Amino acid sequence: xxxxxxxxxxxxxxxxxxxxxxxxxxxxxxxxxxxxxxxxxxxxxxxxxxxxxxxxxxxxxxxxxxxxxxxxxxxxxxxxxxxxxxxxxxxxxxxxxxxxxxxxxxxxxxxxxxxxxxxxxxxxxxxxxxxxxxxxxxxxxxxxxxxxxxxxxxxxxxxxxxxxxxxxxxxxxxxxxxxxxxxxxxxxxxxxxxxxxxxxxxxxxxxxxxxxxxxxxxxxxxxxxxxxxxxxxxxxxxxxxxxxxxxxxxxxxxxxxxxxxxxxxxxxxxxxxxxxxxxxxxxxxxxxxxxxxxxxxxxxxxxxxxx
Amino acid sequence: xxxxxxxxxxxxxxxxxxxxxxxxxxxxxxxxxxxxxxxxxxxxxxxxxxxxxxxxxxxxxxxxxxxxxxxxxxxxxxxxxxxxxxxxxxxxxxxxxxxxxxxxxxxxxxxxxxxxxxxxxxxxxxxxxxxxxxxxxxxxxxxxxxxxxxxxxxxxxxxxxxxxxxxxxxxxxxxxxxxxxxxxxxxxxxxxxxxxxxxxxxxxxxxxxxxxxxxxxxxxxxxxxxxxxxxxxxxxxxxxxxxxxxxxxxxxxxxxxxxxx
Numbered sequence: 001x002x003x004x005x006x007x008x009x010x011x012x013x014x015x016x017x018x019x020x021x022x023x024x025x026x027x028x029x030x031x032x033x034x035x036x037x038x039x040x041x042x043x044x045x046x047x048x049x050x051x052x053x054x055x056x057x058x059x060x061x062x063x064x065x066x067x068x069x070x071x072x073x074x075x076x077x078x079x080x081x082x083x084x085x086x087x088x089x090x091x092x093x094x095x096x097x098x099x100x101x102x103x104x105x106x107x108x109x110x111x112x113x114x115x116x117x118x119x120x121x122x123x124x125x126x127x128x129x130x131x132x133x134x135x136x137x138x139x140x141x142x143x144x145x146x147x148x149x150x151x152x153x154x155x156x157x158x159x160x161x162x163x164x165x166x167x168x169x170x171x172x173x174x175x176x177x178x179x180x181x182x183x184x185x186x187x188x189x190x191x192x193x194x195x196x197x198x199x200x201x202x203x204x205x206x207x208x209x210x211x212x213x214x215x216x217x218x219x220x221x222x223x224x225x226x227x228x229x230x231x232x233x234x235x236x237x238x239x240x241x242x243x244x245x246x247x248x249x250x251x252x253x254x255x256x257x258x259x260x261x262x263x264x265x266x267x268x269x270x271x272x273x274x275x276x277x278x279x280x281x282x283x284x285x286x287x288x289x290x291x292x293x294x295x296x297x298x299x300x301x302x303x304x305x306x307x
Numbered sequence: 308x309x310x311x312x313x314x315x316x317x318x319x320x321x322x323x324x325x326x327x328x329x330x331x332x333x334x335x336x337x338x339x340x341x342x343x344x345x346x347x348x349x350x351x352x353x354x355x356x357x358x359x360x361x362x363x364x365x366x367x368x369x370x371x372x373x374x375x376x377x378x379x380x381x382x383x384x385x386x387x388x389x390x391x392x393x394x395x396x397x398x399x400x401x402x403x404x405x406x407x408x409x410x411x412x413x414x415x416x417x418x419x420x421x422x423x424x425x426x427x428x429x430x431x432x433x434x435x436x437x438x439x440x441x442x443x444x445x446x447x448x449x450x451x452x453x454x455x456x457x458x459x460x461x462x463x464x465x466x467x468x469x470x471x472x473x474x475x476x477x478x479x480x481x482x483x484x485x486x487x488x489x490x491x492x493x494x495x496x497x498x499x500x501x502x503x504x505x506x507x508x509x510x511x512x513x514x515x516x517x518x519x520x521x522x523x524x525x526x527x528x529x530x531x532x533x534x535x536x537x538x539x540x541x542x543x544x545x546x547x548x549x550x551x552x553x554x555x556x557x558x559x560x561x562x563x564x565x566x567x568x
Contacts, residue, residue, distance in 0.1 A: 002497075004351045006528065006535040010498040011352045059550045066558025112401050227551045234547025238539050242550050249554060253561035290399040297394075298463030303387035303407065 007241035008052045014247060016046065021251025025064065028252070029259020030266070031275040034061045034194030034222060037122065037282060039248065050110060052241050054101075054192030055233035058226050059245035061194040064252050065223040072216025079167035079213050083220035085174060086181035086199075090225035093185025098232040101190050105237075115286045117191055122283030125198055129276030132205075136269035168209040168217070176206060181221065189229045194222040197279055211268065335363050335518040336377075338508045343522075345495060346529040353497040356381070356524060358506055359490040373513035376419070376426040377481050378437055379491045380507045381524065383414035383500065388443070388468075390460040406460035408443040413500055414473050415439060418480040418491050426511050435516070437509065439465060439474040472496045501526050501536075 002011045020042050028035030036057050043053035072078045104110040161174045180202050184195035199218045203209040209217065234240045263271060338360030345354050358379050388411035394403040419426060423438045433441045433448060443461050468474040473496070481491040504524040510517045528536055539546045 002350065002352045004347060004349050004497070004532060006532040007539055009500065059554050062551060062554035063558040063561075066555050067562045070559060070562050109402060116399075227554070230551050230554070231544065231547035234539065234550060235543040238543055240539070240547060240550050242535060242539075242546075242553065245550060246553065246557070249557045253557060257561070257565045292400075293395070294393055294400055296463075297392050298460070298467065299391050299393070299402070300464045300467035301389050301391070302413070303389050 003243065003247075005048075005052075005241050005244050007239065008048050008056075008244060010047070012046070012048070012244070017244065017247045018251040020046070021060070021248040022255035025252035025255025026259040027255075027278070028064065029256035029261075030263040031197075031259075031271055031278075033196035033200070033275065034064060035252070036061050036188075036193035036195075037118070037191070037197060037279070039252075040192040041118075041282065041285075043244075048244070049239075050114065051105060051237055051239040052244070054190075055230070055237060055239040056241045056245040056248065057192045058189070058233055059230045059240055059242070060248040060252055062223060062226045062230055063245075063249040064256055065194060065196075065219045065226065067253055067256065069216065069219040069223050072219060075216075077212050078216035078220055079165055079209070080220070082165040082168050082170075082177070082209070083217045083224075085163070085177050086217070086221040087185075087224040089178040089181030090185030090188075090221060091228045093182035093187075094189045094225055094229045094232055097186040097189030098229070098236045100186075102236055104190075114191060115290050117187065118286040119283050119290065121187065121198060122279050123287070125201060126276050126278075126280030126283055129201060129272050130280065131276075132201075133269045133273035133276060137273065140267075140269065165209075168207075168213050170208060172207055180206070181225075184221070185225045185229075188222070188225060189232065194226055196222055197275065333365050333517075334375075334510065334512070336508050336510050336520040337361050337363055338520050338522065340506055340522055340524060342524070344525045344527060345499075346527060347499075347501070347532055348529050349532060351497060351532075353499075354495045355492050356495060356506070357490055357492050358508065358522075359488075360508065360520070361489070362487040362510060364487070374420075375487075376421055376511035377489055377491075378417065378419045378423075378426065378509040378511065379481060379493065380437065380505075380509070381414065381416040381493050381495075382505050382507065383412050384502060385410050386413050387411065388464055390464040390467075392460065392463075404460075406458070408461065408464060410446070411443055411464070411468075412474075413502075414504065415442060415468075416475045416477070416493050416495075418477040418493060420478075420481050420483075422478060423476070427514050427516070431514075431516065435509065439469065439476050442474065471498075495526070499526055501528055 001014045003014045004011045020039065024035040024039045024042065027038065039060065040050075040053050040057045043057065044050050048056075069078065101110070104113050162171055163174045163177075164171045180199070184199050184202075187193065187198070188195040196218050199221065200214055203214045203218060204211060230240055338358055341357035341359070345356070362375055387407055387409045389405055389407055391402040391405040393400045396403065417438060419437075423432055426432075427437070429441075430449075430451065432438055433444065436442060443464060465474065477493075480493065481489055483489050502525075504526065505521050506524050507519060507521045509519050527533070535546075538549075
């Protein structure tokens with residue numbers, strides 16, 4: 001069934017979009033991430049312009065993270081204070097992101113930056129996750145149990161402006177929190193991703209936030225940052241397609257429910273290994289496009305007239 | 308020289324003149340469109356318009372041997388098109404050189420009775436921008452110029468626009484129902500932009516342009532599509548806010564629905 005999208009100005013097959021949303025939602029439910037890093041490239045591949053794809057996925061992530069964040073809030077695994085500091089910085093990052101996005105679009109280098117960023121971040125995060133989880137799996141096989149040692153500190157814990165986050169059981173400088181929040185907000189806006197797959201490892205490995213609290217807090221931060229990014233995209237680029245976003249939301253949220261049931265049956269390190277491989281594969285896909293000679297060297301685009 | 312021969316010589320002279328000077332309305336087209344407005348609603352998957360009309364002749368017009376040629380063009384408005392080329396830099400392929408074309412129509416669909424090269428001389432076709440191969444040329448372009456350089460950026464831009472279905476040349480869609488009555492069906496693709504389009508009918512005979520007739524076709528969104536588009540453009544903040552509220556509601560709803568199960 002074809003449905004005309006008012007902002008993208010093209011008809012799409014509603015079932016294809018529902019299927020994309022559902023599949024990505026299913027995967028994101030398993031792994032507890034937003035899935036924007038999969039959904040945005042899929043939509044671009046389907047023929048939707050990168051600008052509309054990025055902006056509409058932002059709205060979809062807002063919806064999916066709402067469901068998740070509410071669930072974690074009920075079980076008490078959400079650090080509101082840490083989340084609030086993160087998203088305050090995230091909003092600043094988003095604002096810069098939307099501005100940079102507009103400039104890159106005008107320069108004609110948006111595709112390049114999106115591709116390079118995907119390769120860099122997905123490659124780095126994917127590799128780290130696979131390495132860490134393989135190590136954890138090997139340890140688990142050997143029967144070694146590692147406990148969180150209270151005195152275990154890294155260089156980040158030496159920074160000034162310390163703040164206590166009770167729920168996360170950490171006492172840490174506010175500076176790295178701000179940097180992490182702002183970076184995720186910036187990248188999320190430019191790349192149309194929630195950034196959960198980057199935020200979760202950052203909180204675990206850099207700030208030593210307990211895993212139980214991490215996902216809820218990350219979802220909360222993503223929810224607010226993406227809500228702001230949606231409004232920014234709407235006002236700056238006029239590129240949020242509400243019809244497209246709504247189809248994605250419906251597909252994504254339903255898919256996520258089924259994914260979550262499977263995710264709960266799997267072990268944490270197995271999940272991280274699989275997610276790491278998935279992230280790496282998407283990164284490789286972009287790398288191949290950058291390195292292989294394109295079949296067509298030319299591309300044509302209508303020059304945007306900015307008012 | 309007999310008077311009869313003189314008359315035939317004069318008439319043939321007049322005839323040959325008539326090939327190059329557009330005859331003052333001795334023949335004209337009366338044409339209309341099946342629809343003046345194409346409305347885009349949620350189930351829009353493209354449309355088509357029928358251009359139909361007749362060729363009117365004065366009683367005094369001498370019937371000539373050459374057949375009538377018709378060219379129907381649906382043309383949008385001019386935009387600036389950027390054509391970019393990827394080059395390898397530090398091992399990766401990135402957009403380097405670019406060229407701009409500021410006289411690129413956003414949409415151009417042509418149908419003609421014959422091959423364009425058989426209808427008129429390239430100079431005239433260039434001047435009137437008839438045929439996609441005569442688009443995106445500089446205004447002072449002369450097709451006779453042997454030194455005009457080949458522009459790969461322009462060729463690529465034209466190819467891309469043809470691939471997208473935004474530039475088309477079709478030589479089969481004009482049908483003559485009688486000697487003077489014609490109709491032509493032009494498909495309008497689904498991703499057509501909203502705005503006013505010029506539908507032009509050119510009448511040629513023996514390489515000369517006899518008459519041109521232009522009508523306006525409007526493409527407009529209607530109903531919800533119209534409201535959403537206007538809201539997104541004119542009240543961007545409230546539109547964005549509405550999107551966020553819908554997202555929050557959908558997210559909350561899903562949680563509620565699936566918790567009960």
